[in-house]
Amino acid sequence: MIGIRRWFPGHPAARTSLCLLAAIALLAVAGPKLSPWRFDDLDWARIASAPGGEGQHWFGTDRLGRDLFVRTLEGVRVSLAIGLLATLVSLLIGVTWGAIAGFAGGRVEALMMRIVDVFYSLPYVFFVILLTVTLGRTPSTLFVAIGAVGWLTMARVVRIQAESLRHREFIAAAIALGVPTWRILVRHILPNLAGAVLVYATLTVPGMILIESFLSFLGLGVQEPAASLGNLMAQGAAEMEAAPWMLLVPCSFLVAIVLALGFVGDGLRDLLDPRER
Amino acid sequence: MSAEPGLLEIRGLAVRFPGDRHSVTAVDGVDLSLGRGRRLGLVGESGAGKTQLALAIPGLLPGAAVVGGSVRLDGEELLGASASRLRSVRGARIGFVFQDPQTALTPHLTVGTQLVETARAHGKLGRRAARAAARQLLERVQVPDPATRLNQYPHELSGGLRQRVLIAIALIAGPQLLIADEPTTALDVTVEAGILALFRELNAELGTALLLVSHDLAVVADLCEDIAVMYAGRLLEQGPAAAVLEVPAHPYTAALAGASPRLDAPAEAPLAAIAGGPPAPGAVLTGCAFAPRCPRAAPRCVVEAPLLRSGRPGGGAVACHYPLAGAGPP
Numbered sequence: 125m126i127g128i129r130r131w132f133p134g135h136p137a138a139r140t141s142l143c144l145l146a147a148i149a150l151l152a153v154a155g156p157k158l159s160p161w162r163f164d165d166l167d168w169a170r171i172a173s174a175p176g177g178e179g180q181h182w183f184g185t186d187r188l189g190r191d192l193f194v195r196t197l198e199g200v201r202v203s204l205a206i207g208l209l210a211t212l213v214s215l216l217i218g219v220t221w222g223a224i225a226g227f228a229g230g231r232v233e234a235l236m237m238r239i240v241d242v243f244y245s246l247p248y249v250f251f252v253i254l255l256t257v258t259l260g261r262t263p264s265t266l267f268v269a270i271g272a273v274g275w276l277t278m279a280r281v282v283r284i285q286a287e288s289l290r291h292r293e294f295i296a297a298a299i300a301l302g303v304p305t306w307r308i309l310v311r312h313i314l315p316n317l318a319g320a321v322l323v324y325a326t327l328t329v330p331g332m333i334l335i336e337s338f339l340s341f342l343g344l345g346v347q348e349p350a351a352s353l354g355n356l357m358a359q360g361a362a363e364m365e366a367a368p369w370m371l372l373v374p375c376s377f378l379v380a381i382v383l384a385l386g387f388v389g390d391g392l393r394d395l396l397d398p399r400e401r
Numbered sequence: 402m403s404a405e406p407g408l409l410e411i412r413g414l415a416v417r418f419p420g421d422r423h424s425v426t427a428v429d430g431v432d433l434s435l436g437r438g439r440r441l442g443l444v445g446e447s448g449a450g451k452t453q454l455a456l457a458i459p460g461l462l463p464g465a466a467v468v469g470g471s472v473r474l475d476g477e478e479l480l481g482a483s484a485s486r487l488r489s490v491r492g493a494r495i496g497f498v499f500q501d502p503q504t505a506l507t508p509h510l511t512v513g514t515q516l517v518e519t520a521r522a523h524g525k526l527g528r529r530a531a532r533a534a535a536r537q538l539l540e541r542v543q544v545p546d547p548a549t550r551l552n553q554y555p556h557e558l559s560g561g562l563r564q565r566v567l568i569a570i571a572l573i574a575g576p577q578l579l580i581a582d583e584p585t586t587a588l589d590v591t592v593e594a595g596i597l598a599l600f601r602e603l604n605a606e607l608g609t610a611l612l613l614v615s616h617d618l619a620v621v622a623d624l625c626e627d628i629a630v631m632y633a634g635r636l637l638e639q640g641p642a643a644a645v646l647e648v649p650a651h652p653y654t655a656a657l658a659g660a661s662p663r664l665d666a667p668a669e670a671p672l673a674a675i676a677g678g679p680p681a682p683g684a685v686l687t688g689c690a691f692a693p694r695c696p697r698a699a700p701r702c703v704v705e706a707p708l709l710r711s712g713r714p715g716g717g718a719v720a721c722h723y724p725l726a727g728a729g730p731p
Contacts (some may be wrong), residue, residue: 297497
């Protein structure tokens with residue numbers, strides 16, 4: 125196994141963040157088994173009790189007496205999964221779409237980007253409501269709803285990058301030497317996009333988590349009793365003055381995840397740029 | 402000019418960039434031919450249209466350009482050829498070396514990858530055979546330790562080495578014609594001398610014809626057998642390089658030769674310069690393009706554009722109503 129020190133040379137923050145993310149992910153998977161409580165168990169004796177109180181509620185309980193430790197980790201799991209999967213989908217569609225548009229230029233580019241504009245201009249909440257009405261209120265609907273908008277910004281970011289690359293001399297040189305177009309796209313343009321794409325992807329994950337929480341807050345996303353960081357924070361915000369831990373616990377997890385992803389993206393960018401080696 | 406058709410025959414090539422108000426004519430009806438294995442230098446000031454002419458040959462101009470005339474490579478018309486046809490010509494039959502070795506190599510791919518991909522784009526070579534060919538060619542263009550270089554990234558090489566690698570990439574598919582656009586401008590003088598020597602050797606050994614685009618008369622005089630002088634999109638004079646540079650027939654060529662710094666001139670002597678500037682890119686030219694700056698201009702020069710006529714003393718052709726009759730610079 126390669127020593128972790130060699131992963132991000134000169135990037136202690138990225139290394140630490142990667143470890144932190146791994147720890148959070150591990151905790152989200154294994155953590156709930158440590159607690160005697162399940163995410164939907166109600167503890168009638170200890171409603172809205174503070175962290176560190178009796179009954180092994182390490183992070184306290186919510187206003188229905190459900191264990192916040194287990195619910196938060198459950199929420200981290202749901203939110204991370206949605207964030208990562210939606211980002212993956214937006215990467216796939218957005219990068220392909222944007223790279224082709226940016227490299228092709230001219231009419232093809234105009235047509236492809238106008239399609240993106242049309243999607244952008246859809247009233248989002250209305251669109252999601254229509255989706256839930258037609259497809260039903262299932263996790264996969266939520267997924268389609270997030271995926272439908274997630275790739276738009278990615279496509280724009282990639283298109284701009286690809287277009288500026290198209291005018292660089294090494295692309296002109298590759299064209300002048302008859303390198304096949306698909307190869308120029310895949311070998312010469314895509315790796316050059318990696319920096320911007322990865323940095324943007326690390327920003328997309330928390331963005332997706334936020335969209336999920338926003339939809340959950342409106343009752344269109346993850347439904348009670350299932351937990352996500354979004355609906356936990358929404359509930360916590362309502363009890364903020366009386367029971368601040370209900371907001372602070374899921375909030376600190378979100379902040380930790382967002383910051384760690386940012387540092388990892390930064391480290392990845394430097395790692396993938398040969399000029400920084 | 403010989404009667405036998407050359408490798409590259411350009412007839413009436415015109416490149417125009419249409420604009421909202423007025424269009425810009427970069428190349429204005431150029432005739433040029435280049436024989437098999439010959440070395441032709443295309444000289445002119447910045448903005449004379451040299452690069453646009455060079456890019457037009459393998460169809461590399463941006464989509465906005467309107468190109469007219471005819472470009473034949475080995476009798477095959479390239480203007481208006483299909484994209485896939487052009488792609489099979491580029492690299493395989495016409496190699497192209499760009500000006501700046503710092504930017505013309507893809508930074509995140511190794512030298513070997515870039516050589517191999519060009520070789521494989523045009524031949525039926527396997528990966529291993531292509532890599533062997535790449536290594537041989539690197540050795541041929543005098544890159545020391547080619548086996549190691551193949552695995553290095555462009556930023557690990559010096560400017561001169563990178564230019565050698567670019568030349569190797571341009572040659573790996575065995576083209577008949579190598580177009581080099583100011584290949585030594587970004588290099589320092591000692592490295593430049595090495596690259597020029599390499600061009601001469603490769604031309605002699607492989608028989609690859611060379612079209613060298615340059616603003617440097619000394620480089621062209623050193624390397625090329627033939628010269629073509631371009632000004633404001635037109636050819637003013639062409640012929641054997643030695644004859645044209647020693648005894649210019651066109652006042653512009655004479656002025657250009659006179660403007661080259663000389664080592665034997667007294668140190669305090671001012672550098673000779675041509676008065677005035679070239680016409681603005683969008684300007685409509687009646688008469689000779691050089692007339693406003695020409696010391697010999699007559700009323701006829703302003704109204705009637707001179708045609709490129711053969712029969713200049715010493716061989717070649719000149720476009721001037723009143724050519725210098727075998728005299729030195731005025």
